[in-house]
Amino acid sequence: MTPRARPQAETLFDLGSAEADEPAEPVRGAFCRVAVQRPIRREFTYRIPDPLEERIRVGCRVAVRFAGRRHVGVVVGLEDECSVPSGRIQPVLDLLGDEPVFDAELLELTHWIADRWGASWGETLGAALPASLKRERGTKKVRRIAAVEGIDPAELAKLSDAAPKRHRLLRFLMELGEPIELRDALRRLNLSESPARTLERQGLVRIESVDADVEEPVSSAAERARPAKLSARQNAAIEHIRARIEAREHRTFLLEGVTGSGKTEVYLRGIEEALARGRSAILLVPEIALTPQTVAWFRSRFGDVCVLHSGLTDAQRLESWKRLKRGEVRVVVGARSAIFAPVADLGIVVVDEEHEPSFKQETTPRYHARDVAVERARRAGAVCVLGSATPSLESWTKAGAGEYKRLSLPERVGGGTEPKVHVVDMRGERGSRGADPLFSRLLVQLLEETIAAGEQAILFLNRRGYVPVLYCPGCKETLRCEHCDVGLTFHRRIERLVCHGCCEEKPVPPACPICSRPGLRFLGMGSERVESVLQKLFPEVRVRRMDSDTMRRRADYEEVLGAFERHEVDVLVGTQMIAKGLDFPRVTLVGIVSADPALHLPDFRSAERTFQLIAQVSGRAGRGERPGRIVVQTRSPEHPAIQLGSKADFTRFAQGESRLRAELGYPPHGRLVRIVFEDESLERVEELADLVGRELGVLAEARGLSILGPAPAPLSLLRGRHRVHLLLKARLDDEGFGDVVRWLADRAATESRVRVKVDVDPVSML
Template sequence: MNWGGAKVIAEVVVDIKNKAVNKVFDYTVPEELAHLIQPGVRVLVPFGPRTIMGFVISLKEQTELQNLRPIKELIDVVPVLNDELRELGMSLSEETGSTMIQCFEAMIPNAMRAKYKKKLLCLSDTLSPNLASLFQNSRVIDYEQIPANLLKEVKQAIEHKQVELIYEVKDQLGKKMIKYIALVDRNLDLSSFNRAAKQKQVLEYLIAQPNPVLKSQLMDELQVTHAIMKTLVDKSVIKEIEVEAYRDPYADVVHQQSKALKLNQEQQVAVTTVAHACEENACDIFLLHGITGSGKTEVYLQMIENVLVKGQQAIMLVPEIALTPQIAGRFKSRFQNKVAVLHSALSMGEKYDEWRKILKQEVQIVVGARSAIFAPFKDIGIIIIDEEHEATYKQEEAPRYHAIEVAKQRAITHRCPVVLGSATPSLESFARAQKGVYRLLTLSKRAVSTAKLPTVKLIDMRQHSTVSDQMILSDVLQEAIAKRLERQEQVVLLLNRRGYSNFMQCRECGEVVNCPNCDVSLTYHKPNQKLKCHYCGFESFILRRCPSCQSEELRFFGLGTQKVEEYLQDQFRGARIMRMDVDTTSKKGSHQELIAAFERKEADILIGTQMVGKGLDFPDVTLVGVLAADLMLHLSDFKAAERTFQLLTQVAGRAGRHELEGEVLIQTYSPEHYVMKCVVEQNYHAFYVEEMKMRRRFGYPPYYYLASVMISSEEYNDLIMACDKVNQYLRNQLGHSCIIVGPTMPYVGRINQRFRMYFMIKYKQEPRLRAILSQLLMYFQEGSVSLSLDFFPNQFN
């Protein structure tokens, strides 16, 4: 950048997450950095007495401000945020009421926020003499070793892809290096090695190769030992070259190349319609409503194929990829190394490596969870969001963004379509499709043409005696399982509650053992004999006496997956049972192993939480049982019915996806509820119509938009006083068209020692809403009280 000697001023967003400093600060750029700095790089700047990180937003020549302080150091040489993402970050900050710095940080991998060391990696053998001298001894050097007068040359070399700036991330895997072997002098005289046959063989091999050779490969092929290699290195006839390798989470997995499957007519229409939109650069939003097993993934694959042919890129979001390794595998099989995968089960270093492939445009597709929506692609041709109704697309901490909303914004910039797919679309999305805001595509048949939808039956648990404290399996379900075991078919059971028992109660005085930090009961985990809080992570050993009356009559109540596993083991001797919940899948790769083992039929029954409902495809599952279908139904949450319908439909969809016929048995205490009836009929439309009536009656989305203000404090009195002030402010400021509900105590009134209250704001149109709520953060966030805004609230617990 040539500034003709004029002073360069950088506009910087600094790393302070306080709403009051959510603005851009000006800094001067010292002369030695002026030629290196670019918008989108991170810098170190003085702020008060401290030195902090910041993002450079733009450069300019003039400012009205006086006494600017200079930037101290550049962290990046290549921008980590391109023009599009910087603008997106700014508007996301407005949309979500978060600070700009929170938005920018959400767009880059965690590794770049962690402790790291900057290094320079040599990629080419034809560097200028100055640079070549840096890499005399190693292919990687510390960035600090570069003399200041060479920085400009280094930057040019980075641009020409001769060297690369990398961050050495300290995670459990460490940095992964690959060793190559090269000859020191190609005109070597081999005669002196006549009496060392093995050594000579190595040298002849190397002479025959134009390039350095992978050390492990050479040793394998020639069957030589480390000692022989070392002798040659010591004699200075060969040298070892170390190169950093990407940590590839899928390195050990062989993905057999898959070919496009033949589509049925509905699938073909979906692919062609979206291809037309791509052709016309239309940023249309499609809702792909396809029943479970209707072959949505194949449709996504072919939509993406069409985009790749044009040389464009694709973003594919899946709810939580740790839950859907099968999908990631299908993308890898079809597109091989054109795919980067980003998900929470990867180590920090692996994620960083995958992200770099995207930044350098070395891949064309990213498959990932929510944050992959910020993939720094430059020419996006399509954005697909699978299971669009899932709550995981909304981030529940600042910045509280919704990936679908971000997708729509990026689609406008890139002039490309967005495809939202689901068997059970969110009410909001389906209502938009009905109104023609979204374009509806329907898949009404199962992709395996002989496969039928399973039969679904309700089991009324009210008719079963409750004398024996808890009825786990009704006779009907018990017999159905036995039948499958006999026929060597597989069973999936859903109980959406982990642990062994969900509360411990005193039989003398009725006291329930609660978490000391939260207003919820502690759950008993049998394998490690502990009581755990699922909200704050608190753990304690099992109590022997009631904390209130000292009685020893403490008993466990309620049902969790661990207890059901034990019960099944007892009922079906010899059956092989597998459990899938947060506790059995927390280890890296363990979830994938569980699924693979069940696929290989190493177990007969899979019992698990909602995880078992997610996108899994097991050909031999012919029975799905739901143990307590009402668990979520009666929560005081406007989405309770919708979530229950979605979960039950999804899990029912695991049965009979292939040749064998499927059956679904649902145990419930509310068989008359419209959710249960619609699940039995597998009728999304009927559910939609009923649920829309409820939403209209109680004024919920899609009839109103929602925003929430959550207020929390360790001091109950401070919380109440803050609520009063906020209440007054909201009612004074917001127009009459807004409905303000609250202050209300959420389902869990205290989490992690903080008391909580919230306001819900229902609105149809209030252009000043975001500004008014942003002001709240500035005015009422004092002392122990903290406020958070949510413009896409999903839950109020």
């Protein structure tokens, strides 16, 4: 089997192309090349009507006809002749705004991204724009939904079994207690609009179209004092950054500093240097670390700061984009997509916690914001600072090779000592009646001491719910979601089983649905159970929980953190929400209830993630004058990630892990492409995966690449779709890698039934 050829020009005329399939005399006139937001890696030529000839410029949005429908595209080039007969060239239908939305720098950057990650230029341009500008008409109205007041709980209970989707939506809205954008609510719960419309007909919810709110909610002020004196290491790092900004020379720095070493102050001083020279700054942080506390710090330092996060409405995001485009704000703080902020004369880009997986986009275009940050800074002659206490092996390797300049902050500021870490082997712990305990004896003892001393503690478990496993002792099976290859998690507050893959809910059955034996057993632990057991052990202790079940709104997040900061809470229990961006001087104890879930995932990065987890969570303790203590509970105490993580010995861990990756040809010593096939029909998925595998094999063999699979993906069923994946491995210096990526992208675009995802340099292997 030979690889399918890329579609020829003639097959695309019906899509609105104005390119000829045979030589023709050039036609003179006004034409533009347009990148349309479709998964086709090419641009199309359109005729510019006379009234628009003087107005259309490169970077403008236009409406064009494509595949028989109106679409929004971006003008990426202007031409005065075309080789297609004039009668076959379609006209631009409309100009959507007189001002270009992209300058030359961002056009070139998005083209690089599209080529690097195998996406179309049009899709990439779309990802760089606020949602309102991806559509022909901007967002002036939004639909909001809210539960009506005074709903009888019995009315909600009636829906529980008869209409579980409506029950889930109504319960969510009742708990929220305020209107929410309908689209956002449905996205969070993985629902269609049908349950919402039915609830509206039943008079249980209100759905209203309202004017979009363009005023961004402002977090409460939180002053962060400017340090009177910096450490020698901080001063040295700042001087390296300042010199490059002053010289307008690009350089990428890897700022490797232990938690509490003052990396943030280095970022702030670097941004100040850029602003002092009239330049702009972008600071990228993981969405989960974009806390009200973090935002307030930056606003107290720089005043008017543009903050971009997932909690903004489309209208708020558009207004922020316009202010940046007009040059009214020169500092941007945001998550992944903030790297596309339309700032002029960029002086510095900072990527905090650069190792975080959330910087990788999981939908097309599947770019990595860290790599885009480095490239954007390079093109702008700006400085890029990648900061982390536990750098990714990719960045660590590049720093070792001299591609990045390493700056080190090995000590905590203020002369504080590193927290003392205790690794507890939970295989030797026994609870009441021989059951496995949730907390080790040491953790209970240290909790008692911490609370008695008037200090605070954080307990971390990266798994929400009460228990993750419902087990039948009879047939030895666990209850799993019928739509996903995922076990059902019991949530005690709502007394239901929940699939964390598709959000489906169901009541707890009285007996095993497989063998009909009663007496199902709950196994394992989630953050909800940690909170419950803690309250039983210490009834007088003030406990709050932070996970996606309790933090429905950003206001919830701010309220809990405020209470914790005021010492109205003694112990904070949570998932990854509490692992980043928190700085509370009274916290002297951190307990990692189980370090094992991340360690045993089917992912070659699992050890790296576990090491990072221990280091990042441990960094929450002892950030004030009081010494910190860390308890890491595990059933794998001998694993290098646990051993070295408990000692905060990143260098030894990175050296060992790097050697192992090199032997296997995995990143950072090789390149990967993951191709995932998804469909409701397992037969169709397997058939296409086998076919593409054979086609790819022809290309791979000719270029010295290797293929693994096809094989079932670790999550082989998700939301009712079967999943099979292939892995393509290449050497770092393989010149044919890009050709194969482009072939895969074109091949994926030709499939109409089976969904094909091409993920270049994947971060998630699930």
